[in-house]
Amino acid sequence: MPTVESPVLDETIVDKYEERRANLVPILQEIQATYSYLPEPLLRRVSRKLHVPLSDVYQLATFYRCFSLKPRGRHVVQVCLGTACHVRGGPKILDRVETETGTVGLGTSPDMEFVVETVRCLGCCGLAPVMKVDKDVYATLEQSKIKRVLNRYRKKRPAGKDATDG
Amino acid sequence: MVERVHHITDLEELERVAIHGRASLYPERIKILVGMATCGRAAGAEEVLEKVREVVEKQKLPYIVAETGCIGWCSQEPLLDIWVPGRPRVTYGRVTPKQVPDILAALPEAKTDLALAIMTGDDNPLTGRRWDYSNGHGPKVDGLPSYAELPLFRRQLRIVMRNCGILDPASLEEYAARGGYHALWKALWQMQPAEVVREVTASGLRGRGGAGFPTGRKWQAVRDAKGSPKYVICNADEGDPGAYMDRGVLEGDPHSVIEGMIIGGYALGAHEGVIYVREEYPLAVERITAAIHQAERSNLLGDRILGSSHAFRISVAKGAGAFVCGEETALIASIEGRVGEPQPRPPYPAEKGLWGKPTCINNVETWATVPVIVARGSAWFSGIGTERSKGTKVFSLVGSVANTALIEVPMGTTLRDVVEEIGGGVPGGHKVKAVQTGGPSGGCIPAEQLDLPVDYESLNAAGSIMGSGGMIVMDDHTCMVDIAKYFLDFLQDESCGKCFSCRVGTQRMKEIVTKISEGKGTEQDLDVLEDLAWMVAETSLCGLGTSAPNPVLSTLRYFRSEYLAHIRDRTCPAKVCKELISYTIDPVTCNGCGACVSLCTGEAITGEKNKLYTIEQARCTKCGACLESCKFDAVLVN
Numbered sequence: 001m002p003t004v005e006s007p008v009l010d011e012t013i014v015d016k017y018e019e020r021r022a023n024l025v026p027i028l029q030e031i032q033a034t035y036s037y038l039p040e041p042l043l044r045r046v047s048r049k050l051h052v053p054l055s056d057v058y059q060l061a062t063f064y065r066c067f068s069l070k071p072r073g074r075h076v077v078q079v080c081l082g083t084a085c086h087v088r089g090g091p092k093i094l095d096r097v098e099t100e101t102g103t104v105g106l107g108t109s110p111d112m113e114f115v116v117e118t119v120r121c122l123g124c125c126g127l128a129p130v131m132k133v134d135k136d137v138y139a140t141l142e143q144s145k146i147k148r149v150l151n152r153y154r155k156k157r158p159a160g161k162d163a164t165d166g
Numbered sequence: 167m168v169e170r171v172h173h174i175t176d177l178e179e180l181e182r183v184a185i186h187g188r189a190s191l192y193p194e195r196i197k198i199l200v201g202m203a204t205c206g207r208a209a210g211a212e213e214v215l216e217k218v219r220e221v222v223e224k225q226k227l228p229y230i231v232a233e234t235g236c237i238g239w240c241s242q243e244p245l246l247d248i249w250v251p252g253r254p255r256v257t258y259g260r261v262t263p264k265q266v267p268d269i270l271a272a273l274p275e276a277k278t279d280l281a282l283a284i285m286t287g288d289d290n291p292l293t294g295r296r297w298d299y300s301n302g303h304g305p306k307v308d309g310l311p312s313y314a315e316l317p318l319f320r321r322q323l324r325i326v327m328r329n330c331g332i333l334d335p336a337s338l339e340e341y342a343a344r345g346g347y348h349a350l351w352k353a354l355w356q357m358q359p360a361e362v363v364r365e366v367t368a369s370g371l372r373g374r375g376g377a378g379f380p381t382g383r384k385w386q387a388v389r390d391a392k393g394s395p396k397y398v399i400c401n402a403d404e405g406d407p408g409a410y411m412d413r414g415v416l417e418g419d420p421h422s423v424i425e426g427m428i429i430g431g432y433a434l435g436a437h438e439g440v441i442y443v444r445e446e447y448p449l450a451v452e453r454i455t456a457a458i459h460q461a462e463r464s465n466l467l468g469d470r471i472l473g474s475s476h477a478f479r480i481s482v483a484k485g486a487g488a489f490v491c492g493e494e495t496a497l498i499a500s501i502e503g504r505v506g507e508p509q510p511r512p513p514y515p516a517e518k519g520l521w522g523k524p525t526c527i528n529n530v531e532t533w534a535t536v537p538v539i540v541a542r543g544s545a546w547f548s549g550i551g552t553e554r555s556k557g558t559k560v561f562s563l564v565g566s567v568a569n570t571a572l573i574e575v576p577m578g579t580t581l582r583d584v585v586e587e588i589g590g591g592v593p594g595g596h597k598v599k600a601v602q603t604g605g606p607s608g609g610c611i612p613a614e615q616l617d618l619p620v621d622y623e624s625l626n627a628a629g630s631i632m633g634s635g636g637m638i639v640m641d642d643h644t645c646m647v648d649i650a651k652y653f654l655d656f657l658q659d660e661s662c663g664k665c666f667s668c669r670v671g672t673q674r675m676k677e678i679v680t681k682i683s684e685g686k687g688t689e690q691d692l693d694v695l696e697d698l699a700w701m702v703a704e705t706s707l708c709g710l711g712t713s714a715p716n717p718v719l720s721t722l723r724y725f726r727s728e729y730l731a732h733i734r735d736r737t738c739p740a741k742v743c744k745e746l747i748s749y750t751i752d753p754v755t756c757n758g759c760g761a762c763v764s765l766c767t768g769e770a771i772t773g774e775k776n777k778l779y780t781i782e783q784a785r786c787t788k789c790g791a792c793l794e795s796c797k798f799d800a801v802l803v804n
Contacts, residue, residue, distance in 0.1 A: 024503035025486055029445070052503075063505040063662075065487030066445055082407030083602060083638045084564040086652050092790050099767045099789075119446060120489060120656065123410030124205045125562055125636075126240020126570035135448070137208035143791040144765055 010034070014045045024050055024060060028067060036076075036115075037068045073108040073115035075153045077101065077133050082121030084128040093129050094118060096143045100150050113154055170339070172464045175473045177351050180342060183464075187343025191333060192249065196229045196273055198222075199247040201331055203236035203417045204449050205410075209243035210262070217263035218246070221270050229273070235418020237331025238572035239318060240564075245331070248273065256310065317569075317587050323550065324574045325558045326374075326411070326534045330418030335453050338460050341421040347466060349537035353429045354474040357540075362433035363389055366536065368544035370556030375401055375492070375529030376607065376633045377709070378555070378622040384526060387516035388434045391524035396436040398427055399520065399527040402443040402450070403497060405489040406605025407656065408636035411560040412530035414572050416443065416450035419534070420457035424480060426533030428471060429540055431478040434526055439480040442497055445487055455482050489606075489660035493708045494519075494527045496662065507664045508708035529634070531560055551577035555621035565602075565638040568593045575620070582616040585639055596641040600724070604633030606653045606660075607713035609720025610646060629720040631713065645742035646725040647732050651679045653717035661710065668711030671702035675718060682729060684745040685736035692722065692729060741803045744788045748804050751779050751792075755800035762792035762801065 013030055017023040024046070031042050038061050047054040061067045079094040097116055101109040108115045124130045127139035131149075138149055172183050200206070200215040215233065222229050237245065242259030246269065249255045258269060313319050324330075333340035341347070353362050367382025388396060400423055404412040415423065427439045441458075443451050458480050461467040469477045488506045490496045496506035498520050519525020535557065539547045548556045555577035561584065564570045568590030575584065581601055585591065592598055600610040603620075609630035611618060618624050622632050640649070654676035663669045675698050681687045699715030706712050722729065731739050738746040751762075751771075758776040768787040773779030781792070793801040 021503040022501065025500065026484070029484060029486060056504075059505055060486075060503070063488065067486065081656075083605070083636065083652070084408045084570075086407075087565050087638060087640055087644050087649075089790075089794075092794075095767070095787075095789050096791065120405065120660070121407035121410070122204070122446060123404065123413040124208045124240075125408050125410055125564035125638075126205055126572070127208055127243065128564065128570075130208060137204060139205075139208040143789070143794055 009039055009041055011042065011045055014042060014049050017049075019050055021050060021052060024052060024057070025064070028057075028061060032067055036072045036074075037070055040069075071108075071112075073112050075114050075134055076117065077114050077131060077150070078117050078119040078122070079131045080120075080122045080124070080129065081118045082125060082128070084125035085121075085130060088128040090129040092143060093131060093141050093146065096146045097131065097150070100147050114150070169336075169460070172338070174347070174464050174466060175470075177355075177472075180347055180351060180472070183339050184342040187333075187337065187339035187341065190230075190232075190337060191340050191343050192251070193230055194251055196227075196251070197249040198229055198231050198270070199234045199249070199334075200231075201236050201243065201245040201247075202233040203414060204447070205236055205240050206243045206245065207449075209260075211244035213263045214244045214246060214261050214266060217266040218270070221267055225270075227270070227273075229270075232334050233336070234333060235330045235335050236414055236572065238327060238414065238574075239569065240572065241568070241570040254312070257313075317590065318571060318573070321579060321583060321588055322574055323558050323576050325538050326415060326422075326531050326560050327572065327574050328419070328538070329422065330414055330572075333419070335418055335420055336456060336460075338421060338457075338464060338466075341419070345541065346421055346537070347425055347472075349540040350425050350428055350466070351472050353432055353540050354472055354476055359433045359435065360389070362429060362540065365544045366433070366539060369539045369547040370544075370551075370554075371532065371535060371539060371547065372555065372622065373529060374531035374535070374559065374634070376406075376604070376631065378632055381528060381532055384516060384528070385430070385434060387514070388436075388524050388526040391517050393517075393522075393524050394435075395438060395523060396434055397520040397523055397525040398430050398434065398436045398439040399494075399497070399501075399515075399525060400427055400439065400441040400530060400533050401492065401494065401497060401527050402441055402447075402454075402530045403485045403492040404444055404447070404530070404634060405492045405660075406607075406634045406636050408564055408602070408638045409562050409605060409634040411562055411572055411635055413447050413450050414560075415530050415534050416447070416454050420454045421461065422534040422537060423454065423530055424457055424461055424467070426536035427480060428467065428476075428478045429536050430526060430528070430533065432476045436526065437477050437479065439478065440483055440501055440520070441480060442483045442485060442491075442501060444485045446485075451482060451484060458482065488662070489656075490662045490708070490710050493710060496708070497527065498525065505662070507662045508710075510707060531635075552619065552621045554623055559620070559632070559635055561620075561635045561637045563589045563637050563639070566592050566596065566598075566641040566643070567639040577621045578619045580616065581611065581618050581620060584620065584637065585616065589639065592639065592641045596643070598639060599642050599644060600640045600646065602630075602638040602640060602649070602717075603636065604631035604713075604716070605636050606656050607631055607709060607716055608633045608636075609716045610640070610649065610724065611720070612724040629723055630716065643740055643742070645683075645738050645740035646721040646728045647679060647683050647738070648740070648742045650718045650721045651676065651683050654679055654714075657710065657714045661714075665706045665708075665711055667702050667705040668707075668714060671698055671706075671711075672714055674698055675702070675715070679718065682732050683738070683743040685732060685743075687729075687733045689730070689733055691733070692726075696722065747788065748783060749781055749786055749788065749790070749792060750802050750804060751781055752800045752802050753778055753780075755798055757798060757800070759798070761795045761797065765791035765795050767791065 101114040246258045246261045371381040372378040491500045491506040495509040500506040515525040560574045598613045658672035661668045767789045768785040770782045770785035
């Protein structure tokens with residue numbers, strides 16, 4: 001499967017959808033999920049295929065939070081900044097994640113290992129503060145736990161986690 | 167579990183499915199259930215489930231292991247339930263994989279290890295029947311409070327959440343056994359479409375997504391609207407931070423939403439439905455999609471539903487991360503593949519909605535309530551709640567409260583009952599300072615108003631709104647200026663940018679509040695803030711803009727003295743605003759353990775192990791890690 005490292009673009013992603021404007025967002029979502037960003041050649045193909053001006057495709061790609069026009073880090077770290085997380089120290093968790101990953105503010109870390117994002121509520125407010133790394137949600141976080149959580153992904157071990165960190 | 171495929175074409179077949187469901191809900195063998203909603207997983211439920219499976223397999227135990235959704239007691243996650251035939255169900259909280267062998271070891275003698283258990287029982291408002299094993303009728307478990315006796319559940323009436331944490335969300339049979347799809351049968355075979363609309367109108371149900379528009383009136387408008395086809399949409403773009411009831415329902419009881427939508431389609435003459443779910447809820451997307459496929463295979467979606475002439479199909483659209491898409495016209499634009507910018511109303515979606523056709527948009531909770539209204543009748547439903555707010559409402563009770571939970575209470579229950587009785591109050595002897603309701607469109611209600619009944623009108627009068635039901639309890643560690651800044655940051659970030667007043671107004675307001683939080687504000691700023699707030703509210707198009715000033719206005723109204731402390735005294739009473747606080751180490755209490763040193767982001771802590779550490783103020787980033795890590799309370803915030 002093509003990844004950030006070897007961006008061999010699979011244009012069939014676009015072709016398997018019906019030519020309906022309603023499919024525009026789903027197609028972009030699949031491209032984003034596959035490549036972790038929206039490569040320009042694919043956006044052009046989407047535009048041709050669905051007969052939607054490229055400017056419209058670009059408008060969507062920049063309006064919605066889940067799309068990115070630049071390649072992103074291998075692991076997506078989403079720090080929740082919902083209200084419950086905010087009052088329980090979410091911003092401090094974010095600062096700590098930025099320090100540990102070496103990103104300046106939000107964005108991709110210099111080693112391309114992580115991309116740090118904020119998310120407006122993961123819906124785990126009862127266990128605040130929380131963050132999500134790829135598909136795993138980590139709850140009742142403290143600053144001292146962050147390094148350990150992130151290291152697990154650095155070592156590229158399969159994304160399992162033990163309950164003691166939960 | 168291998169799914170049996172049913173072709174449910176009549177009531178008899180539905181009853182047969184329900185019998186299978188009862189057999190798997192209350193089997194003849196011991197059953198172990200683990201709550202596997204997103205919150206449970208975050209707390210480690212997957213590891214608990216894995217351990218249960220491992221022990222059961224290794225010891226070749228004849229037990230059934232199954233998953234369920236979330237019963238709502240978030241602070242007790244991961245939750246594990248044990249069903250021993252002939253006894254009430256027993257629930258264990260905060261289970262770790264290590265405890266699993268002990269819990270299971272106590273089972274062969276049909277004894278449950280009560281030392282770890284937290285409660286027993288459940289009930290079912292859909293049928294109004296309490297199964298014989300539950301509280302009041304079945305055998306009690308000595309020494310264990312029953313579900314209905316616990317403060318958390320005693321005041322609750324679970325209509326929307328009737329099945330959450332009880333059944334396996336992947337089991338259509340169990341849903342049928344709990345009375346599911348019986349309301350659909352009743353609507354299709356015993357009621358005319360107009361009668362269904364009349365029932366919903368008479369029930370007094372109001373939209374649970376936030377604005378509280380009477381659902382029956384919306385339905386009537388869609389029924390009366392000219393144009394076809396008509397569409398039915400479920401708004402599951404639950405964007406309010408601090409609210410997660412829609413996720414809870416979609417993950418815990420997806421069929422209740424599907425059933426509600428099919429009934430809605432029948433009442434309104436619509437044959438197509440769309441569920442618009444936030445992308446941030448992958449498990450909800452997965453479960454609702456699976457439930458739709460299951461309903462399709464069982465003839466509950468498609469043509470000739472339950473043998474009637476009604477045809478209905480549902481598709482799922484995933485959001486792409488834009489808060490404003492919770493607004494109905496923006497949501498429709500998003501489904502149509504356009505950017506989620508709200509449109510002026512009228513025309514309302516009831517006349518011109520999806521693809522320009524009459525469209526009925528209701529929230530997850532509203533749809534999940536519909537089957538119960540049809541099954542139990544409007545008179546029963548409108549007997550619950552207050553004069554103008556009928557039925558129940560699900561709240562996510564979070565923040566600084568002992569029992570963080572998803573709860574469902576009759577409208578009109580007071581905030582005090584919710585926070586102090588159900589929530590168990592603020593932990594650690596602290597006091598409630600405010601309760602924030604309604605998300606970024608709502609406000610902060612001060613502790614003095616805790617006796618406020620929770621209904622649409624009372625919350626509006628207090629300067630907040632019901633919203634989708636987030637209820638964030640704040641104590642004296644929360645700075646109200648910081649909260650206002652937080653919501654403004656949220657709103658200026660999520661403003662779609664269409665209206666100048668919202669786009670720039672929220673930015674300017676945020677700049678002013680930020681200035682105040684840094685101790686650089688003036689009293690004049692407060693007047694400008696109020697002016698700006700009025701301007702943004704009056705001149706923005708959609709709900710996001712018109713309600714954007716609420717967090718600022720409500721905090722100014724109730725907590726003006728805190729703003730003034732930041733302005734006049736340059737202090738943050740709650741010790742939150744970074745620019746106004748400093749961290750020091752108390753030389754008397756510090757024992758030199760050094761726990762804080764490795765966590766210090768600014769390398770500002772110097773000293774020697776077993777002696778004394780000090781913080782170099784110039785290097786301190788005020789991350790607060792030292793305060794968090796110090797077990798001896800030696801770090802002081804000034």
